[in-house]
Amino acid sequence: MGNGISNVKPSTERSEGGEHSNSSHPHKLDQFRYKVLKAATGKFCSKNLAGQGGCSDVYKGWLGYRTATPGCGLPVAVKRIKKQGYQGLDEWNNELRILSSFHHPNVVKLLGYCAEGVHRMLVFEFMCNGSLEENLSRECCREVEWSKRMEIAKGLARGLEYLHNMDPPVIHRDIKSANILLDHDFTPKIADFGLSRFGPQGDKTHLSTRVLGTEGYFAPEYIGTGHLTLKTDVYSLGVVLLEILSGLKAVKRYPNGRRIELSQWATPYLNDKNQLHRVIDKRIIKNVDMEEAYDFATIISQCLTQDPRRRPTITQVLHSLQHIESKHQHFA
Incomplete structure (x- = not known):
């Protein structure tokens, strides 16, 4: 403890129960040598830099046969904690402690960690389609169609329900589109548990x-x-669902320094069928069933309710999202 770094041992005990049990599902983590991860990421070269945060950098790497050669072996994301400051170490400890207990298709999978000398890293499965934020961006060359957006919304709700139904429950505390990662078939995975x-x-x-x-x-x-x-978390989820509906960022900043939050701007339109078109992403609006969009907007409005006692639980949100699908399939 003299160097300010806690010795964290991931949980290795396994619990009984199925996928929807309130129990955690710990999985065995690999402990990686620093030299292995250094080789896997090409010595942490800039071309393999996949993302940056205040306390960490994320690199794409390859583990296995001919580790140092891009494209060979298992693709992974290596989250490297920056050396300066205690916040990064605290978040590393926290993320390792919490994620070592998780196993769910809508939560990013932690494969292992490095705790060698001053080096602290986490190794995750690599999400080839990046973040939800990137895919909803106006700069993205891909257009995420409405049906895919609905699937992403349901997957996100399933992942958050899993966290909230743990014993004890887990509050993510930083649900946002940048922390929702998408795999090869756009299955959403909740990531970044540092907070x-x-x-x-x-x-x-x-x-x-x-x-x-x-x-x-x-x-x-x-x-x-x-x-x-x-x-x-439910409120934050509401903002992400609003991003999915609108294709807009959670905060819009103007050159003069003025800023407006998406939730503040959009909320008056969510419960008005005649005004909802103002909120829907113009890139996909021609292919959106407006009744389905209105039902989706109603769920968003409930999540964004100012009084937390009146907000739905995540289980209620998930059931409502699933009901939209069954309702509109029935009347199709």
């Missing part, structure tokens, strides 16, 4: 914490009081 916390238990209704996360996704009560609950 996550185990939720309140017993008769406690909330956790009192510093306000951490990302602008544009904060629930109003979290900003006002620092009270963190499962409903905090």
